[in-house]
Amino acid sequence: MGTTADGKKLNYLNWEKGLWSWWMTIDHKRLGLMYLASILIFFFLGGAAALAILMELFTPEADTLVFGDDAQTLTPQQLDTEAKSNYNTAFTLHGVIMIFLFIVPGIPATLGNFLLPLMVGAKDVAFPKLNRHSFWVYTLGSFIALLAVFQGIDTGWTFYAPYSIQENGYGVILMTFAAFILGFSSIMTGVNFLVTIHKMRAPGLTWDKLPLFVWSMYATSILQVVATPIVGITLLLLIAENIFGIGVFDPAVGGDPVLFEHLFWFYSHPVVYIMILPAMGIVSEIIPVFSRKPIFGYTSIVFASVGIAAIALLVWGHHMFVAGMSNMARYIFSFLTFFVAVPTAIKVFNWICTMYKGSIHWDTPMLYAMSFVFLFMIAGTTGIHLATLATDAHYHDTYFVVAHFHYTIQGGAVIGLVAGLHYWFPKMFGKMYNQPVAKLGWLILFIGFNGTFLPQFILGMEGMPRRYASYPEEFTDLHQLSTKFAMFNGLGYALVFGNLFVSIFTGKKCDANPWRALTLEWKADSPPIHENFENIPRVDEGFYGYDKEVEEEETVKGGATHGA
């Protein structure tokens, strides 16, 4: 294609200049990058709130989160109330920011946007302007959410009624309205991806050849489109309850608080899979490339992804085992919940078998993919404790749930996102990051993460309830251990993202396909041109034939080499 004025090759980064061209762009790659920048800012804000939470938990009394010059003049009781109030605000902000602004848009809006059209061999998504609108709506929603943050709400990210109605009404109205708007962004992205996958595939790219990341985006998009409207309606009802007292959720005016939980979890359980399925898709791409072997059990991974999405819509009641549902509903939801475990286990076995007798490259993306498998097994097996009714009666709303959730979302979705960023970074910027620093960052992150959350499983066993600003003294040691390791967790992220950010400018140039992968995005330039491909590629074979590719190379070069 063309070149810039100073003779550089044109790509999506430099073909138009100026901030305005970014804001008005309909290029899925630019939108993906802008989403990435936005969600990472929120990730660090949410992370700061997490560190505030863990600082407060360093001592059993609520005494740390007190700000301002007059802190010394407060009576002990005032100090206690002030610290507790700030703690409650901190965990609410942590939850709201991490869920609604970071991990729900998460992988689909960032890597999904960037890669989906490339991976199906299209010039862009099906509706590029809708894609831009989706980003604008996300920006608007984030702005309103930030306004709500300054109202200092303390409901937790779940907005349970009637607490969210009886107290701090104004902030809750703003925050739920923001979440309502952000939901539209999610729906628009989902619709766009579904149509793109159905209609925009390159010639020859049949469903049975579709890359597994694309399949995972397909399953995710279905959930976004099906489940998000429910939370939209729920949050509107909550706003109406707050303003007009319509009596749907508030028992004081004849409402049913558990109805809110039903509606909320009907969305918020599937949303966990909106977070985790794309991460599984990323791992399914990385493992065959770095094992130089075809993915094991392509068909069963596809069915597992779609199966997880289907079952995800039927198990929301396990968030409410002790909330006052009928006993029969508890039994049924417990039974159904166990069937999420089966497709998840199948995927793990497939990944391991892909590595069997491969030729495994210990590059950064592979380290993340392997740690994902380990962390996700812990997340998955501790889910069994929570799905089992008799043990859940003990574990419900304790630190066991906190640890399980963080293994799923941080150990799963976030590690998956970081794995994907390290895998596709050369495609996004045409440069390679500093691998030794990336591996060091991975190590610190891995140790910090496990050190933070393993002790929380034990706290949960011992009976420590969640969302507690102060706690009985016997829990002190484990809380302190958790807080200390959280510093490493934070340091790990700073190093990992700092390394990637610096490498955008200082990284070594690398060729279009440094990992020798076969999926279509690697056939485009690095960074890709504005409309991805000069000529739309034809697909004759599936993308996981790494065994054939190696045979060809052996005849040419007499052995595979690989940059580490």
Add this chain to the structure above:
Amino acid sequence: MFDFFDYMPIQASTWADRVDWMNNWITDVSTICTVAITAVMLYFAIRYRAGKHSAPSSKADHNLNLEIVWTVIPSIVCVYCFYIGFDVYKEMRTPPANATEIGVTGFKWGWNFTYENGKTSSKELVVPVGEPIKLVMKSSDVLHSFFIPSMRVKEDLRGDRYSYLWFTPTITSDEQPGGVFPIFCAEYCGVNHSGMRAGLKVVSRAEYNDFIQERGAIELSPLELGAKLYNEKACITCHSLDGSKVVGPTFKGLYGANREFTEGEPAVADENYLRTSILNAGKQIVSGYQNVMPAFEGQLNDKEIDALIAFIKAQKP
């Protein structure tokens, strides 16, 4: 089995040992699977690493028999886990007809326990050992959750209907440091959620009978009773006695002071105002404060209300 990670609290109910057995079984199987699969993964990653194993020596991309095995076995394990959990939980949800019923009211931020003969307590729930106890629970404001780790039970309290849980204590709480088993609120309920704790005192039947017959409150003067209620009903959480503003206005100098409200005419805080505010605080909110306090209508008798008013009157400026 191996009990790799057994950190469960003391077992004090009839099903606690079965819950723990199940918990340890699931933990052991999970640990073994996670460690074994991780070991295999690491073995492959090292054994077949690119430097040593420059080209893949297998082309297998599926194996139907293997895939059937690893679908069927987890399914069986899952159905088994469901069954053992269901089996014990069904018992947890089926209180026997002869259970001793005790009423529990949750409010921000404390508990009110009402025994069969009308006796009440707040800081400690007292129950007889070896007999089934059924708690009939309701919230007077937001959601709460009644959690007794030593009994392995938990159930939310709602404002719109009663919920219940039951258990049979097997040991007295003398064996627990502090003499009581901890009770926590496990559903987030506002500023002092983490302070919403109480103790479960398990005693012999004879001590239990003495406890519910004992009407110690009768001998207390109104001022003493008021001071006791100030602690027990958790007024202390939000209303200071030293003039400092906490969640609610201080009691110091409250009686006789002029009150301004978010709505309506200002008024002097006399006995009638104090009574209305205790029973239904949401009617008039003092300027600068939020509508947080639960209504105590039906939870305090006239004698107790009078005692609280006497106590507040005694907090002179």
